[in-house]
Amino acid sequence: MPTYGRLPVTFSRGEGAILYDTDNRPYLDGVSGIAVTNLGHQHPQVTAAVIEQAQKLVHTSNLFRIDLQESVAEQLRAMTGMENMFFCNSGAEANEAAIKLARRFGHQKGIETPHMIVLDGAFHGRTVGALSATGNQKIRQGFGPLLEGFLHVPPNDLSAIDALADSRTDIAAIMVEPIMGEGGIRPLQTDYLRGLHARCAKQDWLLIFDEVQTGNGRCGSAYVFEQLGVSPDVLLTAKGLGNGLPIGVCMAKGVAAEQLGPGDHGSTYGGNPLCCAAAQAVLRTLSEEPVMQRAEAIRHRLLSALNSHIQDPSLIAEVRGRGLMIGIQPTTATDQIVARGLDKGVLLNIAGGDTVRVLPPLVMSDEQAEELGATIAAVLNDIAQQDDCA
Ligand SMILES: Cc1ncc(COP(=O)(O)O)c(C=O)c1O
Known part of the structure; x- marks a missing residue:
């Protein structure tokens, strides 16, 4: 039954914070199966x-x-x-x-x-x-x-x-x-x-x-x-x-x-x-293992990259949550964010209608966290620019 609005991508394998689609294209996993694969894929x-x-x-x-x-x-x-x-x-x-x-x-x-x-x-x-x-x-x-x-x-x-x-x-x-x-x-x-x-x-x-x-x-x-x-x-x-x-x-x-x-x-x-x-x-x-301790460090890296890459701080109304339960409420519309993230090779989700829900795995590296934060900023920058041109 068509109970899900599915995205047009199929994954065939995963490793840590990366999922690979059937064409072997890698995606950075910012959703963890909606808070499921907290230890990453194939732990x-x-x-x-x-x-x-x-x-x-x-x-x-x-x-x-x-x-x-x-x-x-x-x-x-x-x-x-x-x-x-x-x-x-x-x-x-x-x-x-x-x-x-x-x-x-x-x-x-x-x-x-x-x-x-x-x-x-x-x-x-x-x-x-x-x-x-x-x-x-x-x-x-x-x-x-x-x-x-x-x-x-x-x-x-x-x-x-x-x-x-x-x-x-x-x-x-x-x-x-x-x-x-x-x-x-x-x-x-x-x-x-x-x-x-x-x-x-x-x-x-x-x-x-x-x-x-x-x-x-x-x-x-x-x-x-x-x-x-x-x-x-x-x-x-x-x-x-x-x-x-x-x-x-x-x-x-x-x-x-x-x-x-x-x-x-x-x-x-x-x-x-x-x-x-x-x-x-x-x-x-x-x-x-020292894995839960990573939550704050990854959050910090991700949000620092988000803040340093966002062109206009007013594009973000609020950041909420704890550890790797991160809610970023943008001032832009949220309807294109998931598809644009997918185009750029990151998996994101929207919760509550107005909030980008980011749930990375605890095994994400600092570099991956920075990449995820920078890509979210790029998605929001693109949407704001498109709105300005409209
Ligand atoms: C807080 C909370 N409770 C219950 C559920 C339902 O869990 P499930 O989808 O495994 O039935 C969810 C799922 O998102 C949830 O976030």
Whole structure:
């Protein structure tokens, strides 16, 4: 079904931060499969782990113990402080698990119709539950009836949360992306996140962080909550965890970790040996090698090159994000940026309609980062010049 507006290019191989098309033309990867190949293409450890596991055992189902799943859970526990994990195959499924978990928590507190607070502009996935939590009208439109039980409020507005706390007794949880990705790389204010944490503690609500896009090293730490000084009750990951192999996890601690028991939820493929072998190699690489530390250095190189090559600083309204989750909001129109980038051999993406979303891999070299920044500047310069001539 034509659900994607695809670009006219097909890639046949990749290496680090470079993808090669079927004519062997190289492209600098500024999107990482939308925050998936955080360790670049064909990362040696991940590739070796997948090959080795494929030769041993790919799938058994969750009817049996899966030692690799237990070992990934152990790694995640050590990295996040979360206690129990549910393994699935994608970000949307991690969100679905969290929605069920929060509803179960609400029911156990005696709430008949538990509600979850979510944010305008948020993105949590395309399945019906995750879509119901998503705050982007364009994505939701035409798919009603969506699920009940979500209260949509504006981001960074604690008074909207307080108004709900004062007026309702049926709230079980708040779910947010610490940096709204699809919404245009819009970080939530740290004070706001701390305020959410305090209100959840006071009201006995669960705080759920959707770190599907921010996680797995992308922002310079395993998960971005570590940098914010706010630890959620439930933490969702996917995307970069398998570096391209499909895996998602709903992690929980404290009372949240006790909500789902045998028979309450499931997934045929979730946490199978092959995907867990990839995740184990990713987490090992993130924790044992100096790779996450590269995020700030690459960001700095890229943005310095952008600033030094842009002909007119007023072409850039704002730069947002953390580490290698970079949002560049230009003052020019954004509709030609991706195609012009492709012409110049760089892969870019637009998020939130008005923002160039740049998500390079952590393995990008300084020179590649400079080239990417300079090329983005060249694309914006060209568009501005064309507008001037028009
Ligand atoms: C924050 C967030 N949550 C959930 C999802 C959905 O993930 P998936 O496409 O793996 O279902 C995404 C995907 O972009 C995302 O960015």
